[in-house]
Amino acid sequence: MWVLMIVGFSLWKPDLFPTMDTVRAILNLNALSGLAALAVLVPMASGAIDASIGGNISLTSVCCAWLFQNTGFSMWEVVAITLGIGATIGLVNVFVVVVLKIPSIIGTLAVWLICDALSVAVAGSQSSLSPIQLSGTFGNYFAQNSWQNLTIPVLFLVILGVVMGTLLTQTASGRYTYAVGLNPDVARNTGVRVKLIQSSALVIGGILGAFAGMVLTAQYASAAPASGGAYLLPAFAAVFLGATQFRLKRFTAWGTILAVFMLATGKYGLALAGAATWIPNVFEGFALIIAIGISQQVFSKTSGVRGSRRRPAPGAPLGTESPAGVSVT
Numbered sequence: 245m246w247v248l249m250i251v252g253f254s255l256w257k258p259d260l261f262p263t264m265d266t267v268r269a270i271l272n273l274n275a276l277s278g279l280a281a282l283a284v285l286v287p288m289a290s291g292a293i294d295a296s297i298g299g300n301i302s303l304t305s306v307c308c309a310w311l312f313q314n315t316g317f318s319m320w321e322v323v324a325i326t327l328g329i330g331a332t333i334g335l336v337n338v339f340v341v342v343v344l345k346i347p348s349i350i351g352t353l354a355v356w357l358i359c360d361a362l363s364v365a366v367a368g369s370q371s372s373l374s375p376i377q378l379s380g381t382f383g384n385y386f387a388q389n390s391w392q393n394l395t396i397p398v399l400f401l402v403i404l405g406v407v408m409g410t411l412l413t414q415t416a417s418g419r420y421t422y423a424v425g426l427n428p429d430v431a432r433n434t435g436v437r438v439k440l441i442q443s444s445a446l447v448i449g450g451i452l453g454a455f456a457g458m459v460l461t462a463q464y465a466s467a468a469p470a471s472g473g474a475y476l477l478p479a480f481a482a483v484f485l486g487a488t489q490f491r492l493k494r495f496t497a498w499g500t501i502l503a504v505f506m507l508a509t510g511k512y513g514l515a516l517a518g519a520a521t522w523i524p525n526v527f528e529g530f531a532l533i534i535a536i537g538i539s540q541q542v543f544s545k546t547s548g549v550r551g552s553r554r555r556p557a558p559g560a561p562l563g564t565e566s567p568a569g570v571s572v573t
Contacts, residue, residue: 330454
């Protein structure tokens with residue numbers, strides 16, 4: 245689909261689209277969306293939907309700017325506090341989803357609304373905060389530095405993609421996370437600590453969301469309340485579409501990153517083609533519907549595997565294979 249999209253826009257706008265400038269623009273403009281998608285990915289892999297990502301980005305972005313403006317903290321102290329705020333948001337999600345057992349989509353949407361409201365309160369109802377410190381060392385470290393005209397958020401995205409991809413696929417904790425996401429009851433019966441896995445995933449998602457909030461603040465050298473909502477739907481579209489790549493029915497880091505830039509290619513190509521300003525948003529909305537539809541079809545076709553209990557081979561230790569077909573030992 246991505247290749248067809250590139251070929252189509254190259255034929256449509258041969259003087260504008262098939263250039264290195266286009267490649268750099270797509271990467272630079274959408275690295276932040278990729279970071280937001282990775283923040284959503286980890287909870288999704290554990291079976292929890294973290295819809296608070298928009299509010300997380302809004303609140304941590306404003307808190308980061310407020311700390312620079314109103315305290316004498318050093319840059320790294322501000323970074324640590326901001327990431328701590330993200331971890332706190334993750335813990336609130338844990339209380340709502342794991343402890344109170346509220347459906348994650350509903351509970352985390354409520355947390356999003358609360359975080360958005362708090363971002364307005366922290367900003368003192370101002371439209372934005374723009375302390376001068378944001379355009380100095382902090383801005384260079386987290387957004388402005390570049391290599392070959394690729395900004396540092398692209399590097400952040402690649403590093404986090406490698407780390408998360410490795411942790412999810414090459415470690416026991418990652419396999420437990422997938423097992424919990426596919427079938428928490430089976431995972432629990434085989435000895436996996438389901439609540440701990442989901443709690444850890446939500447906290448990690450909160451920290452990654454805070455990191456995305458800091459990058460947003462550094463990128464624009466300012467912070468606007470309720471500015472994170474724009475990243476919610478693209479993040480979910482990328483995660484769901486990424487679940488159809490590489491390893492079917494699994495939310496993967498590289499599948500998510502691939503989907504981010506595929507969707508970005510469509511929006512950027514439409515913009516270069518002179519499409520009306522509302523058309524890229526329609527494209528993104530349809531992409532979200534298609535992504536979830538494809539994912540649902542993939543999941544439904546493989547649901548029979550989840551529902552069948554495999555008998556262990558004679559002499560094989562019990563509990564080595566879950567009914568979902570996922571090794572958890």
